[in-house]
Amino acid sequence: MPQPQGSNGKVTIIEIADAAGVSKSTVSLVLTGRGAVKPETRQHVLQTMDRLGYVYNRGAANLRNAQSRIVGLVLNDLSNPFFAEFAIGVEKVLQMAGYVAFMANTAESVVRQEQVMRMMREHGAGGIILCPALDTRPEHLDWAKAAGTALLVAIRRLPGAETSVVVPENLVGASRVTRHLINLGHERIAFLGGMHSMVVRQERHGGFLSAMEAAGRNVDPALNLESMPTRDGGFGAMSAVLSLADRPTAVVCYNDVTAIGAMLAAARHGLVVGRDIAIVGFDDTSEARHVSPALTTVAVDPVGLGERAAALLLKQINDPSAEPESFIGPAHLVIRESCGAYQRALAAAG
Amino acid sequence: MPQPQGSNGKVTIIEIADAAGVSKSTVSLVLTGRGAVKPETRQHVLQTMDRLGYVYNRGAANLRNAQSRIVGLVLNDLSNPFFAEFAIGVEKVLQMAGYVAFMANTAESVVRQEQVMRMMREHGAGGIILCPALDTRPEHLDWAKAAGTALLVAIRRLPGAETSVVVPENLVGASRVTRHLINLGHERIAFLGGMHSMVVRQERHGGFLSAMEAAGRNVDPALNLESMPTRDGGFGAMSAVLSLADRPTAVVCYNDVTAIGAMLAAARHGLVVGRDIAIVGFDDTSEARHVSPALTTVAVDPVGLGERAAALLLKQINDPSAEPESFIGPAHLVIRESCGAYQRALAAAG
DNA sequence: TTCCTTTATTGGAACGTTCCAATAAATAAC
DNA sequence: GTTATTTATTGGAACGTTCCAATAAAGGAA
Numbered sequence: 005m006p007q008p009q010g011s012n013g014k015v016t017i018i019e020i021a022d023a024a025g026v027s028k029s030t031v032s033l034v035l036t037g038r039g040a041v042k043p044e045t046r047q048h049v050l051q052t053m054d055r056l057g058y059v060y061n062r063g064a065a066n067l068r069n070a071q072s073r074i075v076g077l078v079l080n081d082l083s084n085p086f087f088a089e090f091a092i093g094v095e096k097v098l099q100m101a102g103y104v105a106f107m108a109n110t111a112e113s114v115v116r117q118e119q120v121m122r123m124m125r126e127h128g129a130g131g132i133i134l135c136p137a138l139d140t141r142p143e144h145l146d147w148a149k150a151a152g153t154a155l156l157v158a159i160r161r162l163p164g165a166e167t168s169v170v171v172p173e174n175l176v177g178a179s180r181v182t183r184h185l186i187n188l189g190h191e192r193i194a195f196l197g198g199m200h201s202m203v204v205r206q207e208r209h210g211g212f213l214s215a216m217e218a219a220g221r222n223v224d225p226a227l228n229l230e231s232m233p234t235r236d237g238g239f240g241a242m243s244a245v246l247s248l249a250d251r252p253t254a255v256v257c258y259n260d261v262t263a264i265g266a267m268l269a270a271a272r273h274g275l276v277v278g279r280d281i282a283i284v285g286f287d288d289t290s291e292a293r294h295v296s297p298a299l300t301t302v303a304v305d306p307v308g309l310g311e312r313a314a315a316l317l318l319k320q321i322n323d324p325s326a327e328p329e330s331f332i333g334p335a336h337l338v339i340r341e342s343c344g345a346y347q348r349a350l351a352a353a354g
Numbered sequence: 355m356p357q358p359q360g361s362n363g364k365v366t367i368i369e370i371a372d373a374a375g376v377s378k379s380t381v382s383l384v385l386t387g388r389g390a391v392k393p394e395t396r397q398h399v400l401q402t403m404d405r406l407g408y409v410y411n412r413g414a415a416n417l418r419n420a421q422s423r424i425v426g427l428v429l430n431d432l433s434n435p436f437f438a439e440f441a442i443g444v445e446k447v448l449q450m451a452g453y454v455a456f457m458a459n460t461a462e463s464v465v466r467q468e469q470v471m472r473m474m475r476e477h478g479a480g481g482i483i484l485c486p487a488l489d490t491r492p493e494h495l496d497w498a499k500a501a502g503t504a505l506l507v508a509i510r511r512l513p514g515a516e517t518s519v520v521v522p523e524n525l526v527g528a529s530r531v532t533r534h535l536i537n538l539g540h541e542r543i544a545f546l547g548g549m550h551s552m553v554v555r556q557e558r559h560g561g562f563l564s565a566m567e568a569a570g571r572n573v574d575p576a577l578n579l580e581s582m583p584t585r586d587g588g589f590g591a592m593s594a595v596l597s598l599a600d601r602p603t604a605v606v607c608y609n610d611v612t613a614i615g616a617m618l619a620a621a622r623h624g625l626v627v628g629r630d631i632a633i634v635g636f637d638d639t640s641e642a643r644h645v646s647p648a649l650t651t652v653a654v655d656p657v658g659l660g661e662r663a664a665a666l667l668l669k670q671i672n673d674p675s676a677e678p679e680s681f682i683g684p685a686h687l688v689i690r691e692s693c694g695a696y697q698r699a700l701a702a703a704g
Numbered sequence: 705t706t707c708c709t710t711t712a713t714t715g716g717a718a719c720g721t722t723c724c725a726a727t728a729a730a731t732a733a734c
Numbered sequence: 735g736t737t738a739t740t741t742a743t744t745g746g747a748a749c750g751t752t753c754c755a756a757t758a759a760a761g762g763a764a
Contacts (some may be wrong), residue, residue, distance in 0.1 A: 063413030066719035
């Protein structure tokens with residue numbers, strides 16, 4: 005039965021020592037498990053701590069040995085299930101290593117990102133995993149080198165920043181899904197969604213272009229539309245594309261969210277996705293499986309990327325002199341219904 | 355140009371004082387902005403801090419005045435977009451108040467939940483917002499009263515725990531959506547999904563029952579089926595219900611995820627949802643909008659709930675003697691296609 | 705000038721922990 | 735039975751900050 009301590013709420017190591025009839029040093033030894041302490045003494049101290057409702061004060065401890073075992077996880081968009089899954093992967097690995105994640109959402113605001121990273125440093129975070137907000141400049145991260153804080157950039161590469169990086173194989177993935185559409189016989193293929201300034205879009209669009217060129221397909225600049233990477237953005241861009249005189253027969257979207265918006269727009273125009281038009285996405289979020297028709301997309305295993313990011317960061321924390329390291333996660337094609345391949349196969353068989 | 359400090363990485367207030375030719379007390383005054391310090395001195399000190407790359411050490415500061423301005427946010431399932439949105443609401447309010455959220459995911463594990471809450475206390479969190487994991491017992495939270503830590507339970511009410519609570523109007527919401535089905539002329543209505551032990555299910559099922567009874571409808575115990583609150587669970591329960599001799603004409607589901615599973619099962623049995631059978635959900639997740647036919651459901655504004663939870667917690671932190679307070683968030687009906695109301699209206703008009 | 709008040713600045717004592725060197729007790733070696 | 739060695743325990747000095755009481759400097763009023 006925890007006894008709320010006498011006057012103020014905080015029970016300290018010294019009060020435990022007094023109550024247990026030992027010195028504070030002994031209590032400390034029990035706490036850290038470092039020195040040799042007689043089993044019965046240890047037991048007694050532990051009981052006393054339990055009885056008085058003791059809480060370890062990590063702030064005070066960190067004052068002595070700067071080993072905080074906390075790392076920061078800075079996400080640019082928590083409402084995107086992709087990042088939520090990434091976070092789950094990160095937490096899983098950190099937990100196993102006895103670390104705890106200080107997680108924050110910047111909602112694409114560089115200002116908020118700056119604030120949040122400062123807070124984390126002030127709290128003694130040993131490292132930070134950063135999914136950078138859209139307008140992040142590499143010089144925003146210079147403090148890390150100077151302060152010797154381990155910093156890892158994830159998901160969105162930040163050209164010019166000399167840190168470890170964990171990103172998916174955007175170029176290859178986009179190239180694969182585009183080739184898939186080409187193999188299905190499509191000639192006019194559009195690329196939809198994302199803003200030009202986003203590195204991820206540049207990579208994915210680059211993959212799209214390389215597949216098109218490799219197949220000798222013509223790339224119509226009118227079929228390259230930017231939009232915010234949201235459902236509404238995808239809806240708008242798709243509507244624009246469908247109002248063209250010469251419509252495409254297939255559409256590669258920046259990501260799943262955009263693709264789902266595009267599917268809605270197509271349906272609104274009376275098109276049956278997968279039959280009248282092919283639409284594909286990127287990321288393989290759980291939504292992709294559940295929309296109707298199910299979305300053909302590129303899977304990048306966000307949980308796995310998160311695990312990898314955490315592992316890499318821990319390595320860097322433990323060996324601060326190590327060189328920055330990069331991990332490029334695999335991206336593989338997931339064929340479902342929205343590209344029409346399934347229907348085509350059925351037709352061929354029947 | 356931040357100069358990485360001589361030997362170890364950490365620059366302290368004393369080094370700043372030495373470099374600026376003032377005392378550490380003066381630097382502290384500049385830092386906290388409390389005392390009266392000559393503008394030129396302040397300026398000079400600030401410049402010196404910038405020059406040496408000083409980082410405030412919150413741990414050391416908290417040692418003196420236990421004002422940490424951090425609060426913990428413990429989520430039971432981050433992969434559920436509902437909780438991600440809730441978290442966004444919480445962060446928004448905390449940020450405005452100059453607080454920072456220490457966020458963690460328990461993945462429904464009570465053990466992990468315990469770990470994570472302990473960590474947060476150890477780091478000096480002034481309060482915690484807890485979305486409890488499934489098997490949480492009220493006595494797991496007893497420490498909060500004893501330690502005087504502000505604790506707020508959100509989304510899942512925890513009977514027997516004497517804390518502030520922020521939850522949606524589950525009973526009223528379920529009652530509303532049930533009445534909607536009754537008004538559409540349904541007689542045999544089933545309730546599907548969720549496990550009996552879940553408080554949220556008890557509330558929603560209670561709302562279902564009250565609407566049925568108020569309308570004088572007969573409640574067939576065979577039409578109350580439990581399942582895990584997953585898509586597969588919904589699929590299984592719906593399949594079971596459809597194998598009954600006397601099928602229901604409408605189904606109220608525990609939540610959207612379950613409802614979507616139920617829709618798949620209905621389709622598999624050759625039924626057209628919205629015409630041959632009505633299916634409704636709860637939560638209004640983004641998926642509800644995008645399945646086909648779109649799901650009629652109950653919206654509960656997770657972001658708003660998050661904002662409210664944060665506001666309530668801050669209030670409690672600032673006035674620890676205040677009584678626990680509850681907020682029951684509104685739940686309103688969102689009519690889409692899966693209930694058949696739309697088709698019925700069309701038929702009436704045509 | 706002298707005294708009082710306000711404005712700036714300061715050293716030292718906390719805060720709760722860990723570590724080090726020192727001691728006390730128990731065991732092993734001779 | 736003495737000495738070495740191991741095993742348990744301990745006080746005190748940090749760690750980086752804030753606060754308090756004290757001092758120094760600067761004006762204002764007599």
